[in-house]
Amino acid sequence: MGYDERIELQSHDPKWVDIFEREALRIIDALGGAVVDIEHFGSTAVEGLLAKPVVDVLVGVESLEAVQPHVLDITALGYEYFGEDGVPGRLLLRRRPDDGVAVNVAIVEHDGELWRQNLLFRDFLRADENREWAEKYAERKREIVEEEGIDTLLAYSDAKADIIGKLMTLARAWQEGDNN
Numbered sequence: 001m002g003y004d005e006r007i008e009l010q011s012h013d014p015k016w017v018d019i020f021e022r023e024a025l026r027i028i029d030a031l032g033g034a035v036v037d038i039e040h041f042g043s044t045a046v047e048g049l050l051a052k053p054v055v056d057v058l059v060g061v062e063s064l065e066a067v068q069p070h071v072l073d074i075t076a077l078g079y080e081y082f083g084e085d086g087v088p089g090r091l092l093l094r095r096r097p098d099d100g101v102a103v104n105v106a107i108v109e110h111d112g113e114l115w116r117q118n119l120l121f122r123d124f125l126r127a128d129e130n131r132e133w134a135e136k137y138a139e140r141k142r143e144i145v146e147e148e149g150i151d152t153l154l155a156y157s158d159a160k161a162d163i164i165g166k167l168m169t170l171a172r173a174w175q176e177g178d179n180n
Contacts, residue, residue: 030073036110060110124171
């Protein structure tokens, strides 16, 4: 990843849904017909989950090549462009306003592997009725920040890799089970 930044965690904030909806409209407006679908993903998309206050927007497009000419239209909305930033098949943009909640935009091939994985992770945590796995995920995040003292994005992401791997395994099993 080409950028790093300080992170903090906070309790779920219902305004994150409104911020997603506002940004989704702005992005659709900027990209026009290139957008096939747009989804709120990541921890801010899971009600009640401890999260970095960064709203993640997943934009599904037919192809990254087709959307490439429109990237400048998104940067005109105040986003910084990072290209694939170490994740092949994903274009990353971020907006860090002084007076609002931060937003990350991931542009991926609609219904491609990155699209499906990100939505599966979100949907698994949302469907966790007794919140067992969402709570384990939140507890690991708390440990990383509070006990291990990690406060930068790249180190935080690395420290979460094991639990995310475990949750993805559970999510795949869940998807193959009763979720169909």
